Amino acid sequence: MTAFDWSRMLLADFPLLFLTEVAFRALFAFVVVFVFLKVSGRRGIRQLSLFELVVILTLGSAAGDVSFYGDVPLLPIATVFVTLLLLYRLTVLAMSHSVRFSNWMEGKPVTIIKDGLYELESLNHLNISSDEFFMELRQQGVEHLGQVRLGILETDGDVSLYFYSGGDVRPGLSVLPPDHRAVFGRAPATGLFACTRCGHTQRIEEQQGAVCPRCENRDWSHALIVPRSR
Structure with a gap:
């Protein structure tokens, strides 16, 4: 040849x-x-x-x-x-x-966000990477989980989101890329932080670490409270 x-x-x-x-x-x-x-x-x-x-x-x-x-x-x-x-x-x-x-054959719709928090059992079962899911949320105009009252993964792969009205938005975990969402083991200053694994929010004192009472995660990010832009 x-x-x-x-x-x-x-x-x-x-x-x-x-x-x-x-x-x-x-x-x-x-x-x-x-x-x-x-x-x-x-x-x-x-x-x-x-x-x-x-x-x-x-x-x-x-x-x-x-x-x-x-x-x-x-x-x-x-x-x-x-x-x-x-x-x-x-x-x-x-x-x-x-x-x-x-x-x-087709599966059932799965609740993945409820009251601004991840449904951990659903996410673990679906084996969804956080980066992939964050991208899906950003594409629908979500900046942090506290803006979302209910999130459902449909059988065709689409994510249906139901939002809080402006005055009802809760503090939540940012879904922005890592460059815009710093992660801390210890709080750099006293404030409200969100668990990077489940979205649970709590106040942490300066230079203190904390264990999330919901998922036992030790990594935190600044919680956001901004309403969703229309």
Whole structure:
């Protein structure tokens, strides 16, 4: 084999006309995936459940093979499409008749913030990194947890937030990036601090350390009290 053999790299043993077949195969693959999304009734990828995402990935793998492999016939891929669509329909029907099966397939909404505090059991169970979750909150205009009355992680991965009105905002843990949220083991000055793990707030005296009574964490950050900007 010759390195950087452009003839082999570009077409190998295929005739130039094979490129038109590749274009047709790509169109076929596109139509198959598009029709599945239309038939399933979903408008966007953010609405896909875990089960639907698995179906799409499986279909996408089959569609990718048929797009450019000349020895992959079209009818078997069409069979894959019909089988997956039938499986999808039967699963949706079973989910509509069984709450337990539906919860097992798609999961349930999970409360992750309540009264300005993290629900530790939920976060530990979901294994969500704080940086990822903080980013999600910032994108919805949250500066600190005290602004949030209730936060729910939906089954499609979206986070639904319900806010306190301006006068009801509580002191809370900042969700800003590390450059804007210093962390202390000992308070640099007397004031109100928030536990960096669960959001619990308490007053700590200057140069004193504290153990969070809620989660036993020893790291603290300045608690914020600013209302949410509209």
